[in-house]
Structures are given as structure tokens and as C-alpha cells.
Amino acid sequence: xxxxxxxxxxxxxxxxxxxxxxxxxxxxxxxxxxxxxxxxxxxxxxxxxxxxxxxxxxxxxxxxxxxxxxxxxxxxxxxxxxxxxxxxxxxxxxxxxxxxxxxxxxxxxxxxxxxxxxxxxxxxxxxxxxxxxxxxxxxxxxxxxxxxxxxxxxxxxxxxxxxxxxxxxxxxxxxxxxxxxxxxxxxxxxxxxxxxxxxxxxxxxxxxxxxxxxxxxxxxxxxxxxxxxxxxxxxxxxxxxxxxxxxxxxxxxxxxxxxxxxxxxxxxxxxxxxxxxxxxxxxxxxxxxxxxxxxxxxxxxxxxxxxxxxxxxxxxxxxxxxxxxxxxxxxxxxxxxxxxxxxxxxxxxxxxxxxxxxxxxx
Numbered sequence: 616x617x618x619x620x621x622x623x624x625x626x627x628x629x630x631x632x633x634x635x636x637x638x639x640x641x642x643x644x645x646x647x648x649x650x651x652x653x654x655x656x657x658x659x660x661x662x663x664x665x666x667x668x669x670x671x672x673x674x675x676x677x678x679x680x681x682x683x684x685x686x687x688x689x690x691x692x693x694x695x696x697x698x699x700x701x702x703x704x705x706x707x708x709x710x711x712x713x714x715x716x717x718x719x720x721x722x723x724x725x726x727x728x729x730x731x732x733x734x735x736x737x738x739x740x741x742x743x744x745x746x747x748x749x750x751x752x753x754x755x756x757x758x759x760x761x762x763x764x765x766x767x768x769x770x771x772x773x774x775x776x777x778x779x780x781x782x783x784x785x786x787x788x789x790x791x792x793x794x795x796x797x798x799x800x801x802x803x804x805x806x807x808x809x810x811x812x813x814x815x816x817x818x819x820x821x822x823x824x825x826x827x828x829x830x831x832x833x834x835x836x837x838x839x840x841x842x843x844x845x846x847x848x849x850x851x852x853x854x855x856x857x858x859x860x861x862x863x864x865x866x867x868x869x870x871x872x873x874x875x876x877x878x879x880x881x882x883x884x885x886x887x888x889x890x891x892x893x894x895x896x897x898x899x900x901x902x903x904x905x906x907x908x909x910x911x912x913x914x915x916x917x918x919x920x921x922x923x924x925x926x927x928x929x930x931x932x933x934x935x936x937x938x939x940x941x942x943x944x945x946x947x948x949x950x951x952x953x954x955x956x957x958x959x960x961x962x963x964x965x966x967x968x969x970x971x972x973x974x975x976x977x
Contacts, residue, residue, distance in 0.1 A: 621922075621964070622937040629927055630934030633914070635951075635967030642965030646670075646711050647698045649959035656696055657956040660729035661906065661946040662737050667761060669699045670946065670954050671716070671737055672961060673726045676806065685722065687746035689807035693725050695739075698961055699761075700948065718756060718768045723749025725808055728785030728797075728840070728906065728944065734758075738771065738795065740783035742803045745810050752780050753797060753821065771795065772821050775828055780819075781812045785840045785906065785944075790974050791847065795821040796831070798838035798852065805860030818852055820888070831890050836871045840907040840917065840944070843879075844928070845973040850877045851896060851915060853904040868901045874917060874926075896930045906944030909973040916953075918942035923955060936964060947972025 621643045623634060647657060655675035662671045674694040684690055695716040724741040732738045736755050743751025752773035759766040772795075774780060782803025787796050800816050803809030818832040818841065832838075836856025843850060857870030874897040877890035897904070897915065902924065904917035913928035922938035923945060938957055945955040951966040 620939055621962070624935040624937055625933075626935070627927070627931060627933040630925065632912075633910075633925065633934065633966055633970055644963050645960055646700055646954065646963045647696075647713055647961035653959050655958040656694060657961040658958055659727050659906070659944045659956065660695075660739065661944045661954055661956050662729045662731060663946045663948050663954060664731065664737070664758060665949070666734050667699070667758070668701055668949075669697050669761075670948075670961065671729060672696050672698065672956055673729070673739070675943075675958065676725070676808070685744075687723060687744040687749065687808075688725060691725075691808065692722050693727075695721065695726055697759075697764075700952075700954075700963065714762070714764045716756075716759060716764050716766060718766045720750055721768075724751070724754065724768075725782075725803070727783070730786050730788055732788060738786050738788065739768075740786050740797060741770075742782035742784070742808060743773075743779070744808055747779065747810075752783050753786060753795060771823070772826075772828060775814060775819065775830070778813050779810075781814055781816070782806075782809050784838070787841055787843060789843065789847070793823060795823065796841060796850070797821070798835075798841055800835070800837040800839065800855075800860075802837065802860040805864075818850075818890075829887070831888075832877060832893070834893070840905050842907045842909055842915075843974055844909055845911055845913055847974075848879055850879055850890060851875070851907055851909070852877070853907050853917060855903045855905055857901065857903050872900055872903045873898050874904050874907060874915065876930075897924075897926045897932070899924055899932075905942075908945070908947060910947070911971045911973050913973075916945070918944050918956070923953070938962065 658675040660673040676691040697714045699712045723744045727740040729739040741750045753771040756768045781801045801812045816835045839855040840853040854871040876896035878892040902919040906918040920941040923936040951968045951970045953964040955962040
């Protein structure tokens with residue numbers, strides 16, 4: 616039973632409001648099970664699409680078959696999978712339907728994080744490849760009709776005033792002005808899929824209304840996940856610098872494993888938001904918080920090496936959903952559901968019915 620492998624650890628009484636009165640262990644199931652080859656199909660993005668009750672996930676980097684060499688991607692590829700959750704009461708014996716999603720040049724895009732863009736599109740971070748003609752930066756992918764794995768994509772932005780982004784990692788959309796905020800660490804180069812970086816490890820804001828792009832935060836080793844607070848007055852950014860990216864550089868347990876908070880302000884007569892008052896929001900030693908989300912109560916959730924850790928809005932760790940193998944990214948669904956990428960499995964976790972993801976329109 617998968618529930619026996621997932622442990623709910625309460626660090627503060629506040630966690631009870633998230634777990635509810637029923638035993639949460641009875642509400643954990645496998646939505647998509649591991650393949651016979653144990654491929655890491657469920658690694659990143661994890662974008663819930665409400666109209667179709669489906670989740671879009673990207674795999675970890677996987678080696679190409681010997682007959683499909685591609686030096687531009689270091690002979691690796693990333694798959695995009697759609698998983699349908701059409702069985703509200705299903706258990707691990709009733710696994711959901713999955714589809715492989717493809718579009719032209721997807722092999723060179725090397726997709727990572729993603730976010731909904733209205734009901735018909737999803738924005739993905741395309742890390743890109745060493746071939747500059749491959750898609751990179753932020754791309755918009757049309758949600759295909761059910762049963763169809765083929766779709767289309769277009770590049771939204773690929774460079775900072777002509778300088779290619781390093782390897783865009785995660786992305787969010789501001790719900791009021793539709794601006795696009797994303798992180799851009801140098802992981803792609805160190806993983807052998809991108810050319811020498813020309814930009815620092817930074818966070819960017821792109822405004823589709825006037826096509827302006829700004830660097831809004833720097834000073835990171837490897838900026839990774841990001842999310843807004845429910846009130847849109849704070850931006851949280853994780854730094855996974857404890858993981859260098861190169862297979863020849865070992866994990867550094869004393870390296871960055873933090874979540875930083877920034878106040879979002881609009882100074883004077885200026886309409887462009889500024890990030891101020893940078894501070895450490897949370898530190899998870901050796902657990903490298905990756906994808907992060909807020910619920911409507913202001914609690915901050917992060918995919919970590921030990922599962923999903925949860926802090927209250929003051930940065931106090933209130934609970935951990937311990938999942939063997941860890942979680943790189945996850946998303947909120949409906950009615951207190953969390954979908955968690957567990958590398959070879961996609962898990963469905965039922966929390967208290969009132970728990971909802973902030974700013975997701977669910």
C-alpha cells in the first residue's frame with residue numbers, strides 16, 4: 616500500500632488544520648505508477664488543468680536510445696506526459712489514463728517547470744539545448760484535445776535583450792497584470808545541455824503587454840521554484856544551490872537549501888513592481904526546496920528531498936508529508952488534493968477539503 620510509504624509528521628498544532636480530522640494515510644494513492652523500466656517520468660512542472668481534470672508533468676533527463684543520438688542535448692531527452700484524474704474515489708488499483716504530449720522540436724526544448732495560462736494554454740520553461748535554433752526560455756503550449764497527444768507551441772521570450780537565457784527553470788503568472796515571472800539558473804550548462812552561460816543566476820519579469828523584460832532579483836546560487844503569496848505582496852524564491860548540476864561536483868550538504876521572501880512594492884508614481892526586503896523565509900538543511908506553492912491561508916509548501924515540507928506564513932515549519940524518494944514539484948488540485956511528482960510515480964494526496972492552492976482559480 617502506498618499509504619504505508621507516506622508519513623504525515625506534525626511539527627506544530629497548525630498542521631492539524633491542513634490534515635483534517637480523518638487519518639490522512641487513508642487518502643494517499645498512486646495516480647500514475649512507475650513504468651517497468653522505472654523511468655523518472657514524473658519530475659517537474661506538475662500543472663493541473665481544471666477543465667479536463669488532467670495534470671501535465673515533465674520527466675527528468677533520460678538517456679536517448681543509441682539510434683537517436685543528439686549531441687545538442689547531451690544525448691538526453693525529456694518527456695511531457697498528461698495524466699487524467701477522472702476517478703475521484705480511485706485507489707492505486709485504478710490507475711489513471713496517461714498520454715504522451717508532443718509538438719515540433721520538443722526534443723530540443725528540454726522542458727522543466729510550467730504554469731497555466733488561461734484555459735487553453737500552459738507556459739513551460741524550455742531549458743533548450745546547445746543548438747540555438749531549438750526552443751528555449753518561456754514557451755506557450757496549446758492544451759491538446761483529450762485523446763490527442765499532438766499540439767503546437769510558440770516561444771514567448773528566449774533572451775534578455777538578445778542574450779540567451781541560461782536554462783529557464785520555473786515560472787508563475789501574476790493573476791492581475793498577466794506578467795510572467797521566472798527563474799533562470801545555470802543548470803543547463805553544468806548538465807551538458809546548454810552553451811556557456813552569459814547571464815547570472817537571476818529572477819526575471821516579462822510583461823507581455825509591452826514586451827519588456829527586467830531582472831528583478833539576483834544573488835542566488837541556483838534560483839529554482841517561485842510563487843506569490845495569496846495577497847500578492849510577497850514573492851517566494853527557492854535556492855537549490857546545494858546541487859551544483861554537474862555530475863562531477865558532489866552534493867554540498869552545507870550549500871544553499873533556502874526559500875527567500877521579497878516584498879513586492881510599487882514605489883512612487885512608478886507602475887513597475889520592485890522586489891525589496893530580501894530575507895531568509897525558510898531553511899531546510901540538505902533537503903533543497905524545489906517547487907513551491909502557497910495555499911489560501913498563506914502557508915508555503917515546498918517539494919523537498921524528504922517529500923513536501925510546509926511552513927506557516929511566518930516561516931515556522933509546521934509539518935512534513937514524508938515521501939520516500941522525495942518530491943521535486945507538485946501542484947494543488949481540487950477539494951484538498953495535492954498531486955506530487957515522486958520521480959517514477961505521480962501521487963494523489965487528499966488533505967482537508969478546505970485546503971486550496973492560492974491564485975490557481977481552483
